[in-house]
Amino acid sequence: MNDSSGTPVRRVRVHHLRQAKERGERITMLTAYDAPTARIFDDAGTDVLLVGDSVGDNMLGQSTTIPVTVDQMVHHTRAVVSAVRRALVVADLPFGSYEASAQQAHATAVRLMKEGGAHAVKFEGGRRVADHVHLLTSTGIPVMGHVGFTPQSENVLGGKRVQGRGDDAAQRLTEDALALQDAGAFAVVLEMVPAPVAARVTEVLAIPTIGIGAGRECDGQVLVWTDMAGLSDWSPRFAQRYAELGTVLGAAAQAYNEDVRSRAFPTEAHSFTE
Ligand code: KIV
Numbered sequence: 572m573n574d575s576s577g578t579p580v581r582r583v584r585v586h587h588l589r590q591a592k593e594r595g596e597r598i599t600m601l602t603a604y605d606a607p608t609a610r611i612f613d614d615a616g617t618d619v620l621l622v623g624d625s626v627g628d629n630m631l632g633q634s635t636t637i638p639v640t641v642d643q644m645v646h647h648t649r650a651v652v653s654a655v656r657r658a659l660v661v662a663d664l665p666f667g668s669y670e671a672s673a674q675q676a677h678a679t680a681v682r683l684m685k686e687g688g689a690h691a692v693k694f695e696g697g698r699r700v701a702d703h704v705h706l707l708t709s710t711g712i713p714v715m716g717h718v719g720f721t722p723q724s725e726n727v728l729g730g731k732r733v734q735g736r737g738d739d740a741a742q743r744l745t746e747d748a749l750a751l752q753d754a755g756a757f758a759v760v761l762e763m764v765p766a767p768v769a770a771r772v773t774e775v776l777a778i779p780t781i782g783i784g785a786g787r788e789c790d791g792q793v794l795v796w797t798d799m800a801g802l803s804d805w806s807p808r809f810a811q812r813y814a815e816l817g818t819v820l821g822a823a824a825q826a827y828n829e830d831v832r833s834r835a836f837p838t839e840a841h842s843f844t845e
Contacts, residue, residue, distance in 0.1 A: 583618050583659040585691060585713045585757040591618075591790070592779040598758075598791025600661075600781055601799060604630050604647045606654040608796060613655045619781075620655060621693065621793060622648045624663040624723070629797045636722050639665040641679055648687030661715050662689035666723040669694050669703060676703040680712045693760065695721035697747020701754040708755030716751035718744055719785065720763035733784075735768040748772045748780070760793060761785040763809070784809030 591598050600619035603609040604626045612620055626647050627639040641664075648662040662683040669676035676694065683689045691713035694700060704714045719734045728734070735744040745768075748759050758779045761769045766786025773780045773788050782789030784807065797803045798810035802817050830836035 582657055585659065588618070588659075588758055588779050588791075589777075592777075598779055598781060600791055600793035601796045602626075602629070602793070603651045603796060606650045609651040609658075609660075610654040612796065613658045617658055618791070619793075620651055620658045620660050622651050622660065622662040622687075622689070623795065624665045625795050627665075629795055629803070635725060637666045637725075641665060641668050641682060645682055645687040648683055648689050652688035652690075659690050660688070661691045661693050662687055664692055664694040669700070670696075673703040673706040676700070677706050677710065677712070680707050680714075684712060691715060691757070693717055695723050697744070698750040701750040704751055704754035704756050708757075714751075714754075714756045715781075716748070716756040716759040717762065718747045718751070718759060718764075719761045719769075722762075731763070733763045733765060735764045741765075741768045741771070744768060745772050745775060748776055752776050752778050758791075761789060 588598055598619065599617050600621055601612050601617050602623040602625055603612055603620040604622060609620055622644065624636040624639045624644065626643065627633040627636045631639070631643070633639070644662055644665055648660065652660050664676060664679050664683070668679040680692045683692055692707070693715040694703070695717045697716070697718045704716065707714050720728065720731060725731065735741045744764065748761070751759050756778060758781055759776065760781045760783065761772060763784040764772075764782075766788065769780065769782055769785035770788035773790060779790035781791040781793050783793045794810050798806040799813055801812040801815040804817070806812050827836065
């Protein structure tokens with residue numbers, strides 16, 4: 572595999588993330604849900620692409636991630652994997668597809684890898700899913716953990732709230748992250764965690780932490796791409812909008828509509844003369 576300048580493309584593997592942490596190099600991760608955006612983010616040098624269950628609220632018009640199905644995750648994962656040459660592709664196990672047992676998690680992860688082509692999977696939870704992580708990692712399935720605010724448990728957590736506030740909660744969160752590491756996870760997402768708590772977890776763990784709303788000290792950062800690129804009307808406080816794609820797309824659609832109505836498009840150049 573070569574890039575456009577002829578240099579061989581080296582796939583990102585899970586051990587590269589651990590090496591990045593050891594060298595103090597930051598890891599970049601973005602969500603991706605389809606082939607064209609996956610290609611763009613991969614070409615831009617993003618290390619990890621997450622086919623998040625956030626596909627539900629960002630692409631499928633749902634208000635939460637809860638309704639997302641395994642079939643939908645397989646479908647979107649396949650599209651992302653088809654476009655990627657370098658990035659590690661991680662697919663989320665959606666709500667209801669892994670919690671009941673380690674065997675259930677294994678069966679779902681196998682589908683995401685065999686049918687979707689995912690390189691690794693991610694699911695939410697700390698100590699309560701440590702056995703699940705252990706079964707998967709001991710059978711050849713790399714697992715990324717996810718603690719702090721876990722959107723699939725939004726109804727139990729009482730909404731989108733910062734997790735790990737106060738000494739006891741911070742200690743529980745650290746123990747959850749350690750349990751995932753001990754079970755064989757290769758990295759852990761920390762979502763909406765106070766920056767000092769995320770910094771402490773990052774220091775304690777040998778595996779990388781990937782933060783979202785968890786401050787500057789995590790080993791890497793992840794954002795939902797529509798928040799990062801300004802496709803959504805609103806982005807959470809912890810996200811930076813690097814573009815205003817919604818405005819750009821709206822202006823393009825308006826210009827197109829005007830050109831069609833005024834007969835400025837198509838021109839001769841766009842037409843087949845025979
Ligand atoms: O589904 C998702 O996009 C995620 C990120 C918020 C980490 O899990």
